[in-house]
Amino acid sequence: MARSTPADEDLLTACAGGDEEALGLLYDRFGTVAYRLALRVVRNAALAEDVVQEAFLAAWRHADRFDRSRGKASTWLLTLVHRRAVDHVRREARVSALRDRLEVMTPRIESTHDVESLATRREVQAALSTLTKNEREVLELAYWGGLTQSEIAIALEIPHGTVKSRTFTALSRLRETLSEELVPATS
Numbered sequence: 001m002a003r004s005t006p007a008d009e010d011l012l013t014a015c016a017g018g019d020e021e022a023l024g025l026l027y028d029r030f031g032t033v034a035y036r037l038a039l040r041v042v043r044n045a046a047l048a049e050d051v052v053q054e055a056f057l058a059a060w061r062h063a064d065r066f067d068r069s070r071g072k073a074s075t076w077l078l079t080l081v082h083r084r085a086v087d088h089v090r091r092e093a094r095v096s097a098l099r100d101r102l103e104v105m106t107p108r109i110e111s112t113h114d115v116e117s118l119a120t121r122r123e124v125q126a127a128l129s130t131l132t133k134n135e136r137e138v139l140e141l142a143y144w145g146g147l148t149q150s151e152i153a154i155a156l157e158i159p160h161g162t163v164k165s166r167t168f169t170a171l172s173r174l175r176e177t178l179s180e181e182l183v184p185a186t187s
Contacts, residue, residue, distance in 0.1 A: 008073035041085035
């Protein structure tokens with residue numbers, strides 16, 4: 001006796017109940033079309049694969065939010081794919097714009113002309129070398145790159161609060177290492 005093929009909507013209901021096989025069947029049915037949709041939006045094969053993976057993971061996690069009365073399961077799934085693809089394109093555009101801006105306006109720390117003496121320069125470089133890579137990166141983008149904390153968060157793809165805490169920690173450590181007049185006060 002042949003087994004009947006479950007409807008897409010029933011597979012989503014099964015996913016909401018934790019049925020991994022149902023997710024696999026949905027992927028078998030829609031994986032190719034989802035990939036093609038993502039590729040059309042992001043124009044990068046590896047990124048399109050990531051988008052599809054994220055979308056199916058979201059479908060797995062939020063299958064209980066699917067409402068049969070509002071549309072078909074295929075439409076719901078492909079909407080998840082499209083939204084994630086558009087989010088990736090927008091994020092990449094913001095990061096690319098920040099990279100371009102940094103290339104134009106970021107002087108290197110070695111070319112800083114406002115350090116008056118070799119002794120002071122060495123003192124500052126020694127103090128900076130005590131910071132973690134992440135702390136130095138945030139300070140360089142802020143002070144030498146001229147970026148705001150929000151722009152740094154976007155450029156580094158980290159939360160705004162992480163930028164704030166790294167900046168605070170870095171400046172505190174520099175203040176401990178250097179004399180007070182060399183380190184700007186935080187507000």
